[in-house]
Amino acid sequence: MSASPERREELLATAAEVFAAQGYNATTVRKIADAAGMLAGSLYYHFDSKESMLDEILSAFLDELWARYDAVLAAGLGPRETIEALVTESFREIDRHRAAVAIYQKESRHLQTQPRFAHLAGSQQQFEKAWLGTLERGVADQVFRADLDVRLTYRFVRDTVWVAASWYRPGGQHSPEEIARQYLSMVLEGIALRE
Amino acid sequence: MSASPERREELLATAAEVFAAQGYNATTVRKIADAAGMLAGSLYYHFDSKESMLDEILSAFLDELWARYDAVLAAGLGPRETIEALVTESFREIDRHRAAVAIYQKESRHLQTQPRFAHLAGSQQQFEKAWLGTLERGVADQVFRADLDVRLTYRFVRDTVWVAASWYRPGGQHSPEEIARQYLSMVLEGIALRE
Amino acid sequence: MSASPERREELLATAAEVFAAQGYNATTVRKIADAAGMLAGSLYYHFDSKESMLDEILSAFLDELWARYDAVLAAGLGPRETIEALVTESFREIDRHRAAVAIYQKESRHLQTQPRFAHLAGSQQQFEKAWLGTLERGVADQVFRADLDVRLTYRFVRDTVWVAASWYRPGGQHSPEEIARQYLSMVLEGIALRE
Amino acid sequence: MSASPERREELLATAAEVFAAQGYNATTVRKIADAAGMLAGSLYYHFDSKESMLDEILSAFLDELWARYDAVLAAGLGPRETIEALVTESFREIDRHRAAVAIYQKESRHLQTQPRFAHLAGSQQQFEKAWLGTLERGVADQVFRADLDVRLTYRFVRDTVWVAASWYRPGGQHSPEEIARQYLSMVLEGIALRE
DNA sequence: AATGAATGAGGTTTCATTCAT
DNA sequence: AATGAATGAAACCTCATTCAT
Structure with a gap:
C-alpha cells in the first residue's frame, strides 16, 4: 500500500x-x-481510492503554492510589489501544476462540502486574507484606486489569474513570467490607451 | 411526453x-x-434524458445571449463602446441565467467533444470572433493599447467577465449594471491609482 | 428508498x-x-446495502426475542420455571426465525467488532445477565446444583439451546415445544438413567 | 515451493x-x-492457495482427532465410559487445536458442498456413527434414559461439547480435563439439584 | 525466502432509464 | 402527471494469485 x-x-x-x-x-x-x-x-x-488520488493531487499543489506565497508575504514588500509577486508566483504555479490548478478551479467549490476536502475551505480563506488584505493596504497607502469595491477588485484579480489554468499550455509562446508581466500590466494600468 | x-x-x-x-x-x-x-x-x-435537460438549459441561455450580442454588434458602435455594451449585456445575462452560465463555464470544454454538443464549439468561435475582432479594431483605432498580446487581452477580458458567474448571486449588493461599470473601469483603466 | x-x-x-x-x-x-x-x-x-439487509434481519430477530424474554422475566417465576420458560421461548424463536438465529450464531462474534453492529454486544450482555442471574438465583435457592462452575453451566445451557438453530427445520418431526421439553429434561435431569 | x-x-x-x-x-x-x-x-x-491452507489446517486437526477417537473406540469400554472418554478427548482436542475446531464448527457445513472438502462429510458420518452408536448401546444397556429421542440426545451432546471451542481459551481457569468432568456431570446427571 | 508490482475475475453499488399502473 | 419497481450497464473497489527480481 x-x-x-x-x-x-x-x-x-x-x-x-x-x-x-x-x-x-x-x-x-x-x-x-x-x-x-x-x-x-x-x-x-x-x-486507496480514486478520491485519495484527487486529494493527493490537490494537497501537493496547495502545499507548494503556500510555500511560495508565504515566502512572498514574509518579504515585507509594499502592496503593489506584493501583488506583483503573488501574481507571478501564481503563474509559475500554473506552469508547474497546470492540471492540479485546473482541477482545483473546477472542483473545489463543491468538494468543500465533503468532510474529506473541508481543508480546501481553510486554504481559500487564507488566500482571501492574503490577497484582500494586500489590496486594502494598497488602497490605504494610495497605491490602488479607492473608488472601487475592494471585494469586487479582489475577485477580479483572483479569478483573472487562476482561470488562466484553463487555457495555459506549458511550453507555449509566452513564459509564465511574461504572461504575468502582461497580466499585471492589464490589471494595474488597464487596457485602454492613455493619451 | x-x-x-x-x-x-x-x-x-x-x-x-x-x-x-x-x-x-x-x-x-x-x-x-x-x-x-x-x-x-x-x-x-x-x-427525454438527463442530457436533453442540459442541452435545453444551455441552448436557452446561448440563444438569448446571442440575441443580445447580435443587437449590440449590429448597432455600429465604436470598439470601446462595443466592448462596454458586450460586457454589460454579459453581466445582465449572468443575472438572468446564473445557473446556466455557471454550467457552461464548468462543462462546455469537455462537452464539446460529444457530437450532441458540438454546436458549443461553433458558439465559442463566434464569440471569439466578436470579442477578438472588436479588440483588434480597437488597437487599430488606437483606442486600446498596442503593446499587449491581443489574444492574451481577449482571454483576460473574456474570463474576467464570465467567471463572475461562479460567485454572482442575483439580488445581491450591486446590480449587474453596477458590476459591469466597475469591471469595465478596472479592465479599461486598471486598478492602480494614477497621479 | x-x-x-x-x-x-x-x-x-x-x-x-x-x-x-x-x-x-x-x-x-x-x-x-x-x-x-x-x-x-x-x-x-x-x-441501502447488503450490510443493511443483515442489520435488519438481526434486529428484527433480536427485537422479537427480547419482547418475549422481557415478558418471561417480568412474570416473577421461580428460577427453574424461568429457565424453562426462557428455553421454551428460545426454541419458539428458532422456529419462527431459524435463518436469523443461524446467522446470529455464526456471525455475531466477529460482527461486534464493527461499529454498526456494536449493539449486538449490548444484547449479548443483557442475555448473559438474564440467564446467568437466573442460574445464580437457582443455586442460592437450592434449585440448581452448587458444585458446578456457574459460568460453565451458563455457557452449557446457552449453547445447548442456540446451536439447535444449525440443524432445526421448521415443520419437522418435533414441535418447538416438544424439543424444548426434551432439552430441558436433559439439561435438568441428565441423560443417565437413575436407579 | x-x-x-x-x-x-x-x-x-x-x-x-x-x-x-x-x-x-x-x-x-x-x-x-x-x-x-x-x-x-x-x-x-x-x-498453493488460501484454500490449501484451510485444507491443511482442518486435516491436521481431523487426523489427530480420529487417532484419539479410534484409540477410545478400540478400548472396549462400556457406553458410559466411552462417552466420558470421547468427551474428554474432545476437550483436549479443543485445547490443542482451538482455532481449527472453531473453523470447523463455522465452516464445515457449507464447505462440504465443495468437492475438495467432500471428505468432511465422511468424517462427520463416522463421527455420528461413533457417538450415536454409543448412545444407542447405552440405551439398550439401560445406562442411558430410553424416554428421549436418541437423535436429539446425540445432537445435544455433540453440539454442547464442540461449541465450547467458541469460548474456550487455552491456559484459562479450568484445564480441559476439568471442563470435561463438569460437562459430563451436567450432561449425565443434569443441573437440577436432587433431593 | 521474500518483495514489489501487476493481473483479472468478480464483488458491491450507482444510476439513467423504462414501464405498467 | 406521477408512482413504484425493476433493468442493465458501468462504476469503484477487493482480492487471490502470479512473477520477475
Missing part, C-alpha cells in the same frame, strides 16, 4: 491530466489506468 | 440550479427529482 | 435463508437477487 | 487464528500475511 514514491508521482501526474481534461466525476478509474498503461485494479496497489 | 411549457420551465430551472451547484456528472436524476419534489422516473414524462 | 413493507419482508426472508445457508460473506448480492427472481441492482431499490 | 516444515507449521497456526477470529471468507490473504509479518505474495512460496 505504500509503494515507491516515483511511481506514485508518475501515476498522480497521469491521473491529474485526465481529471483536468475530463472532469473528476467523468473520469473513470479505467481511463486513468488506460492512460498509465495498466489495469484499473492495479491502481489500488498504489492508492 | 408532451407536458405544459410552464412545468418544463420550472423543472429546467430546478435542474439548472442543481447542475450548477454540484456539477453535471455529479448530479443524479434523483437529486433533480428530489429538488422538484417528485420521483426520478417522473422526470421522463417531461424530458 | 422506502418501498412497501411487504416486499421488503419477503426479500429479507429470502436474504436470510441465503445468508444462513452460505454464510454472510460467501453470499453475493447476486445470489440473493437470483433467489428473489430479480437482478442484483434491483435490490438497492429496497435496501 | 518447498519450504521448511517448521515455517509452514508456524504460518498455518497464524492463519488458523485469523480464520477463526474473522471467518474464512472474511479473511484475506493479506491479513494472514500481516499477522505473519510478511507480504501477501510471499505466502505462495509456502502454500
Whole structure:
C-alpha cells in the first residue's frame, strides 16, 4: 500500500491530466489506468481510492503554492510589489501544476462540502486574507484606486489569474513570467490607451 | 411526453440550479427529482434524458445571449463602446441565467467533444470572433493599447467577465449594471491609482 | 428508498435463508437477487446495502426475542420455571426465525467488532445477565446444583439451546415445544438413567 | 515451493487464528500475511492457495482427532465410559487445536458442498456413527434414559461439547480435563439439584 | 525466502432509464 | 402527471494469485 514514491508521482501526474481534461466525476478509474498503461485494479496497489488520488493531487499543489506565497508575504514588500509577486508566483504555479490548478478551479467549490476536502475551505480563506488584505493596504497607502469595491477588485484579480489554468499550455509562446508581466500590466494600468 | 411549457420551465430551472451547484456528472436524476419534489422516473414524462435537460438549459441561455450580442454588434458602435455594451449585456445575462452560465463555464470544454454538443464549439468561435475582432479594431483605432498580446487581452477580458458567474448571486449588493461599470473601469483603466 | 413493507419482508426472508445457508460473506448480492427472481441492482431499490439487509434481519430477530424474554422475566417465576420458560421461548424463536438465529450464531462474534453492529454486544450482555442471574438465583435457592462452575453451566445451557438453530427445520418431526421439553429434561435431569 | 516444515507449521497456526477470529471468507490473504509479518505474495512460496491452507489446517486437526477417537473406540469400554472418554478427548482436542475446531464448527457445513472438502462429510458420518452408536448401546444397556429421542440426545451432546471451542481459551481457569468432568456431570446427571 | 508490482475475475453499488399502473 | 419497481450497464473497489527480481 505504500509503494515507491516515483511511481506514485508518475501515476498522480497521469491521473491529474485526465481529471483536468475530463472532469473528476467523468473520469473513470479505467481511463486513468488506460492512460498509465495498466489495469484499473492495479491502481489500488498504489492508492486507496480514486478520491485519495484527487486529494493527493490537490494537497501537493496547495502545499507548494503556500510555500511560495508565504515566502512572498514574509518579504515585507509594499502592496503593489506584493501583488506583483503573488501574481507571478501564481503563474509559475500554473506552469508547474497546470492540471492540479485546473482541477482545483473546477472542483473545489463543491468538494468543500465533503468532510474529506473541508481543508480546501481553510486554504481559500487564507488566500482571501492574503490577497484582500494586500489590496486594502494598497488602497490605504494610495497605491490602488479607492473608488472601487475592494471585494469586487479582489475577485477580479483572483479569478483573472487562476482561470488562466484553463487555457495555459506549458511550453507555449509566452513564459509564465511574461504572461504575468502582461497580466499585471492589464490589471494595474488597464487596457485602454492613455493619451 | 408532451407536458405544459410552464412545468418544463420550472423543472429546467430546478435542474439548472442543481447542475450548477454540484456539477453535471455529479448530479443524479434523483437529486433533480428530489429538488422538484417528485420521483426520478417522473422526470421522463417531461424530458427525454438527463442530457436533453442540459442541452435545453444551455441552448436557452446561448440563444438569448446571442440575441443580445447580435443587437449590440449590429448597432455600429465604436470598439470601446462595443466592448462596454458586450460586457454589460454579459453581466445582465449572468443575472438572468446564473445557473446556466455557471454550467457552461464548468462543462462546455469537455462537452464539446460529444457530437450532441458540438454546436458549443461553433458558439465559442463566434464569440471569439466578436470579442477578438472588436479588440483588434480597437488597437487599430488606437483606442486600446498596442503593446499587449491581443489574444492574451481577449482571454483576460473574456474570463474576467464570465467567471463572475461562479460567485454572482442575483439580488445581491450591486446590480449587474453596477458590476459591469466597475469591471469595465478596472479592465479599461486598471486598478492602480494614477497621479 | 422506502418501498412497501411487504416486499421488503419477503426479500429479507429470502436474504436470510441465503445468508444462513452460505454464510454472510460467501453470499453475493447476486445470489440473493437470483433467489428473489430479480437482478442484483434491483435490490438497492429496497435496501441501502447488503450490510443493511443483515442489520435488519438481526434486529428484527433480536427485537422479537427480547419482547418475549422481557415478558418471561417480568412474570416473577421461580428460577427453574424461568429457565424453562426462557428455553421454551428460545426454541419458539428458532422456529419462527431459524435463518436469523443461524446467522446470529455464526456471525455475531466477529460482527461486534464493527461499529454498526456494536449493539449486538449490548444484547449479548443483557442475555448473559438474564440467564446467568437466573442460574445464580437457582443455586442460592437450592434449585440448581452448587458444585458446578456457574459460568460453565451458563455457557452449557446457552449453547445447548442456540446451536439447535444449525440443524432445526421448521415443520419437522418435533414441535418447538416438544424439543424444548426434551432439552430441558436433559439439561435438568441428565441423560443417565437413575436407579 | 518447498519450504521448511517448521515455517509452514508456524504460518498455518497464524492463519488458523485469523480464520477463526474473522471467518474464512472474511479473511484475506493479506491479513494472514500481516499477522505473519510478511507480504501477501510471499505466502505462495509456502502454500498453493488460501484454500490449501484451510485444507491443511482442518486435516491436521481431523487426523489427530480420529487417532484419539479410534484409540477410545478400540478400548472396549462400556457406553458410559466411552462417552466420558470421547468427551474428554474432545476437550483436549479443543485445547490443542482451538482455532481449527472453531473453523470447523463455522465452516464445515457449507464447505462440504465443495468437492475438495467432500471428505468432511465422511468424517462427520463416522463421527455420528461413533457417538450415536454409543448412545444407542447405552440405551439398550439401560445406562442411558430410553424416554428421549436418541437423535436429539446425540445432537445435544455433540453440539454442547464442540461449541465450547467458541469460548474456550487455552491456559484459562479450568484445564480441559476439568471442563470435561463438569460437562459430563451436567450432561449425565443434569443441573437440577436432587433431593 | 521474500518483495514489489501487476493481473483479472468478480464483488458491491450507482444510476439513467423504462414501464405498467 | 406521477408512482413504484425493476433493468442493465458501468462504476469503484477487493482480492487471490502470479512473477520477475
